Amino acid sequence: MPSPTPLSPALLTDRYELTMLAAALADGTADRDCVFEVFARRLPHGRRYGVLAGTGRFLEALADFRFGDAELAALRAQGIDDPRLLEHLAGFRFTGDVDGYAEGDLYFPGSPVLTVRAPFGQAVLLETLVLSVLNHDSAIAAAGARMVGAACGRPCIEMGSRRTHEEAAVAAARAAALVGFSATSNLAAGARYGIPTTGTSAHAFTLLHDEEAAAFRAQLDTLGVGTTLLVDTYDTEQGIRTAVEVAGPELGAVRLDSGDLAIQATSARELLDSLGATKTRVIVTSDLDEYAIAALAAAPVDGYGVGTSLVTGSGAPTVGMVYKLVERDGVPVAKNSEGKRSVGGRKHAVRRHDAAGTATAEVVSPAPVTAGEHDRQLVVPLVRGGQLVEPRTPAQALTAARELHERVRGTLPQEAWSLSRGEPAIDTVTA
């Protein structure tokens, strides 16, 4: 059975974009100059800030957004056979402009995180792709940022691939690295984005062997004494004793993956110290989220492996960004649907800061906003006339986003780091 032919990102699209386009081609409105804006009406329940992630992945996919023969055949097979539409799609190249917040920046309700300016016939086609990428990646980044904050400088390792869709796993590893995770278990993320990968062993490796000591010996022989031994397959105390017996006091780390991790980590530390393995680190995994990480702050833990909660956004698996038409031929437009009103017009955005550099407000306005001495213009040009303003490899884009995020997270007011539910850390205001 052959695997399905890989299709262009152009098919990762909702059908209504093509039906609208067909109708707009017929009545001539497809040429109207449009501005679509991506924003979130609110942050996920109780979150204090959002983290924009995915822009780099969107720009990579945009370069491949083409309707080739395979894609056009796939559309015809679904009954999409309007000749004018198919001709338009066959010739589709994005020639418009994209502006947005730099990837890794913070965002708040109403922040215009991405803006697409192009004829309707181009801009309408990007809605699903841009939202899929930004809604997913920003959800993971926001959860990861809370975890990194709760870890207070201890390293966090992303290991959630098995708990999410196999391709989402790669994007999740990228989003985690963006907010400061030190490594990932995911090999494809290492290959695509240059993220450091780590991994040692599972319980299966111990069970594969006749005795725990034999498993440890095999791992040490291959990976060296600096490796991490998983010590809780049978009895944790005995596992640690066996680990140090086999490896000696130079053993790199032990991993605990079950039970009450605060108690286990404390016992493990004491036992390791008593055995002379004073430099052997204690790594904990097993259903950690930002709250569990915070609860372990006083425990002698040297690193956190985080899986399920990270890749599912820790209660907020999507962030509700929308893609709305805000301008048409220079005229601001906005819908008036109940509970979903929008503000028309292309937006400018500035983040205000006090003299100490702490963010105080997100200014979002259809009119240009003047930035004061401590303020920052948030919208930067990303694409001009279909060409990337700053071409970068996927790894370079991630590094830039990671560095920016590191800088801007330091500007958040103290209360933003509270894990409890609350209001956005700064207000969004009109100039």
Next chain:
Amino acid sequence: MPSPTPLSPALLTDRYELTMLAAALADGTADRDCVFEVFARRLPHGRRYGVLAGTGRFLEALADFRFGDAELAALRAQGIDDPRLLEHLAGFRFTGDVDGYAEGDLYFPGSPVLTVRAPFGQAVLLETLVLSVLNHDSAIAAAGARMVGAACGRPCIEMGSRRTHEEAAVAAARAAALVGFSATSNLAAGARYGIPTTGTSAHAFTLLHDEEAAAFRAQLDTLGVGTTLLVDTYDTEQGIRTAVEVAGPELGAVRLDSGDLAIQATSARELLDSLGATKTRVIVTSDLDEYAIAALAAAPVDGYGVGTSLVTGSGAPTVGMVYKLVERDGVPVAKNSEGKRSVGGRKHAVRRHDAAGTATAEVVSPAPVTAGEHDRQLVVPLVRGGQLVEPRTPAQALTAARELHERVRGTLPQEAWSLSRGEPAIDTVTA
């Protein structure tokens, strides 16, 4: 900037699988005959049943699970350079056996939904891929099944692509179709799996035009009078009047995407009827989940478009399946970690039913289980010696799963359809 070279599913893998494998190759245990079992220790909080989805996607990916030159180079770039390991990976072909529940079947805590039997050096490599696929797809299928149940026969349309990772969106559309959704908005899902796709227009299409009537006219001209007009961009009542004025009473449907949908649907129905559009259907969208669908049971609604809640698993975005070594060279093995104990040995599984055909128990046992007159053996062979037992196209596999699911959902006891939190609908017992 070139897009990243597509890599084999073999890199959608956690690094520890390769480190374990390297060590097992070194000490000779990589040849040990192993049985790994996929199961969930429990259902997501309060759920009454699980739906197995993803098996077909896993079997598709297994056929492509190869370490070619690009993958081996990607590993070397990450410091994975053990020559014995790389040689093993270069020659890797899965030659083992896979058994499991048929895709679309129900499952309960401890159900052995998939079993891989192969030398450790093969079976260990599949953990991440199999879990990513099954954990994701089963989460969406379970949420979708609750929605289809709550809709009581009214059609549900999947339209959540924009709220999840762009590739996860395609898998989500597939999982939704498996449990009875009638269509998807996602064009790639239509192309890959033959799922019917639908789509008409967004608010942007109305805003693109100078007047709502012009937008409606353009859509009707292109899509015909059977289309669905989105009527809540400005004022819903006026929108419906305009829609019928432009389309006539033969208009296919109106879509409501905001406000209190029960009130809106009732008003819309009355207004449509008063305008003579008695056959025009009322479709509702906007943050629907199974509870909202159930709450609309008495409202004059003809179809539900479901997005965010479906593709995020409606509160349970992953289902916690694990991949555990249960047998090694014919000997049952099990870890004894606190709170995570396993039962060793390859499992047999039978679902017991009463004379009326209602499921009464899930029997899971290391010993063979006899099936009574009304019972069903649940484990079927999927792969033998690396070859698919029943080769099928992706579309055929989905159709088979959908038909099986339709049959087995009818065997659930009545209380399983309650949306409130509760215990699994049937107990898992040992023979």
